[in-house]
Amino acid sequence: MKRTVLVVDDNDINRLNLKLLLKDSYQVLEAGDLDGADTMLSGNRVDLVVLDLALPPEPDNPEIGLGYLAKLRKESPDTPVVVITGHDERAIALRAQKLGAQDFFGKPFDPDEVKATIDRSMEARWQAVREQEMQRALETQVNKDLLGESEQMQELKALVEQVAGAPSTALIRGETGTGKELIARRLHAASPRAKQPFIAINCAAMSAELLESELFGYEKGAFAGAGERKLGWFERASGGTLFLDEVAGLPLQVQGKLLRVLESGEFSRLGGDAIIISDVRLICSTREDLKAKVEDGSFRDDFYYRIHVVEIEVPPLRDHIEDLPLLAEAILIRKAALCGKRIEPFSDEMLEQLGRYSWPGNVRELENVIERAVVLAAGDRVDAIPSLAGPQPAADDQDPLAQWLQQLPETGIRAEKAVAYFERRLVETALERNHHIKARAGRWLGFGDRAKDKMRYLCDKYDIEVQENP
Numbered sequence: 090m091k092r093t094v095l096v097v098d099d100n101d102i103n104r105l106n107l108k109l110l111l112k113d114s115y116q117v118l119e120a121g122d123l124d125g126a127d128t129m130l131s132g133n134r135v136d137l138v139v140l141d142l143a144l145p146p147e148p149d150n151p152e153i154g155l156g157y158l159a160k161l162r163k164e165s166p167d168t169p170v171v172v173i174t175g176h177d178e179r180a181i182a183l184r185a186q187k188l189g190a191q192d193f194f195g196k197p198f199d200p201d202e203v204k205a206t207i208d209r210s211m212e213a214r215w216q217a218v219r220e221q222e223m224q225r226a227l228e229t230q231v232n233k234d235l236l237g238e239s240e241q242m243q244e245l246k247a248l249v250e251q252v253a254g255a256p257s258t259a260l261i262r263g264e265t266g267t268g269k270e271l272i273a274r275r276l277h278a279a280s281p282r283a284k285q286p287f288i289a290i291n292c293a294a295m296s297a298e299l300l301e302s303e304l305f306g307y308e309k310g311a312f313a314g315a316g317e318r319k320l321g322w323f324e325r326a327s328g329g330t331l332f333l334d335e336v337a338g339l340p341l342q343v344q345g346k347l348l349r350v351l352e353s354g355e356f357s358r359l360g361g362d363a364i365i366i367s368d369v370r371l372i373c374s375t376r377e378d379l380k381a382k383v384e385d386g387s388f389r390d391d392f393y394y395r396i397h398v399v400e401i402e403v404p405p406l407r408d409h410i411e412d413l414p415l416l417a418e419a420i421l422i423r424k425a426a427l428c429g430k431r432i433e434p435f436s437d438e439m440l441e442q443l444g445r446y447s448w449p450g451n452v453r454e455l456e457n458v459i460e461r462a463v464v465l466a467a468g469d470r471v472d473a474i475p476s477l478a479g480p481q482p483a484a485d486d487q488d489p490l491a492q493w494l495q496q497l498p499e500t501g502i503r504a505e506k507a508v509a510y511f512e513r514r515l516v517e518t519a520l521e522r523n524h525h526i527k528a529r530a531g532r533w534l535g536f537g538d539r540a541k542d543k544m545r546y547l548c549d550k551y552d553i554e555v556q557e558n559p
């Protein structure tokens with residue numbers, strides 16, 4: 090879509106000339122007086138205003154135009170204004186610039202100069218927008234808000250704020266991508282420890298030995314390869330928060346050691362005797378059912394009770410899908426800014442399509458999908474997200490037989506009809522998934538050597554037309 094320029098000039102010839110000059114690059118709106126300009130501005134998205142300062146009712150009095158310029162700057166500070174001054178009106182032009190005009194040009198017009206001035210002003214404006222949004226995106230990247238206005242999210246946010254102030258250990262539970270780490274960071278940021286370090290450790294990725302040496306640190310010579318004393322996370326996070334991500338992956342022996350440190354508030358570096366007092370708040374997260382792991386013996390029960398003093402359960406996105414438009418918009422703005430692109434907000438249809446998907450990867454998946462769409466977007470809008478083409482059936486209507494039965498009257502169902510229906514669907518699906526090559530579709534269906542013949546037969550039977558590939 091083209092950017093929009095509003096030309097405000099009472100002279101019809103001037104307006105026409107400007108329109109002819111600009112129409113290839115911009116969508117041009119016109120107004121002959123200030124009321125007309127107000128109407129245009131309230132009814133359209135306007136990216137730049139070209140304002141003649143000599144306007145009715147007193148074309149000789151530039152104060153009217155200057156007054157309107159001041160009003161525009163105040164009411165829509167993001168819309169640049171380029172003013173048209175009379176011949177040799179340097180003083181007026183300078184005043185206009187003081188009032189915030191982006192640039193100016195004088196009458197009579199030099200078309201090339203006018204076009205260049207407007208192009209430059211538009212570009213400067215969008216450059217500024219991009220920089221601002223980039224800045225905002227970068228800021229929110231580190232200090233992102235937990236978004237969502239649904240009842241679940243409001244409760245969650247209230248709980249997070251409440252728990253943040255307490256010194257207790259917290260366990261955050263939820264599916265992948267639901268925002269567990271975001272919540273852990275929020276718990277830290279809203280706590281009295283906010284100015285001290287927050288250290289996140291992924292427990293699933295490390296061996297017991299490595300974890301121990303990283304958590305508690307070591308003295309020089311504690312083991313082969315320990316060339317220097319190294320401080321562990323417990324020491325480095327002192328006064329702050331230690332986030333044990335994927336705590337289910339923590340080896341039993343490390344759980345035991347951690348438990349002792351939590352109980353006593355003390356530890357020593359590996360290979361050292363010095364007792365170090367630790368003041369660290371522990372926050373853990375898990376996607377797994379820790380209770381079940383306790384029951385089957387792969388997680389220590391005493392450690393489990395120690396870390397789930399407060400439990401925060403994060404809902405999957407599909408359970409608060411009413412938050413999707415808000416999330417999608419916020420993510421779109423951030424991703425577009427990071428890509429340096431200008432993308433229009435999602436259409437209602439688009440949001441509806443996104444809302445029908447089941448989002449097994451939750452908000453992270455939503456972020457990835459939108460990022461991909463933004464990167465691939467050719468113009469300034471995202472019209473379709475191909476990977477989500479079909480609606481995802483909810484768990485309980487996944488059984489196609491049940492669906493089919495629903496469409497039929499209760500009595501008189503004929504078995505052949507049902508079988509034919511499914512056979513036909515099977516054949517069609519096989520063809521779709523195999524580039525409409527009969528032999529290949531037949532093999533996909535397990536017809537073996539006679540795949541092609543059988544598919545021919547079935548296609549005839551159901552009148553399925555297949556364009557034969559060469």
Ligand SMILES: Nc1ncnc2c1ncn2[C@@H]1O[C@H](COP(=O)(O)OP(=O)(O)OP(=O)(O)O)[C@@H](O)[C@H]1O
Pocket residue numbers: 233234235236237263264265266267268269270271272376416452453456
């Ligand atoms: N409610 C939310 N509001 C805004 N952003 C969110 C929200 N929930 C999740 N996100 C974003 O989604 C992404 C994934 O979140 P996060 O890393 O916290 O998930 P996680 O639960 O730790 O996932 P995993 O279990 O896979 O590690 C992050 O970029 C995060 O900022």
Ligand SMILES: [Mg+2]
Pocket residue numbers: 269270334
């Ligand atoms: Mg995580």
